[in-house]
Amino acid sequence: MKQARKRRKPEQIVKAIAEGEAMLAAGKSLAEVNF
Template sequence: MTKKRKRRRPEQIVKLLQEGQAMLAAGKSEAEVFQRLEITESTWQRWNKQFGGMKSDEAKRLRELEIENQRLKEMLAEAELDKRILKTALEGNY
């Protein structure tokens, strides 16, 4: 039986990383920490790489910026497509 995948927000991840670091500093083994946080070692490493040293509000802002950046990229792609369509129509090659 497989576990259901949990989606966590960046601020939750930062909190779990801080919690895990505190447990490790208290002398618990990595296996105990991963089991307590209900994550795998690869998840821990990925989170540390992406969110290590961040505060909750910084992680939340990062996520907001990533969403805004994606939206702007989509808008640019649409504008470029419109521009290409108009250029083709002006040349009469349709």
């Protein structure tokens, strides 16, 4: 996984993680969440 490193505020990280968790809970594959 090559990505440009972006600085994020803590609340943005929390939101991103929450969205990822929600997608996983909805039954999406890990590949869909990551890309």
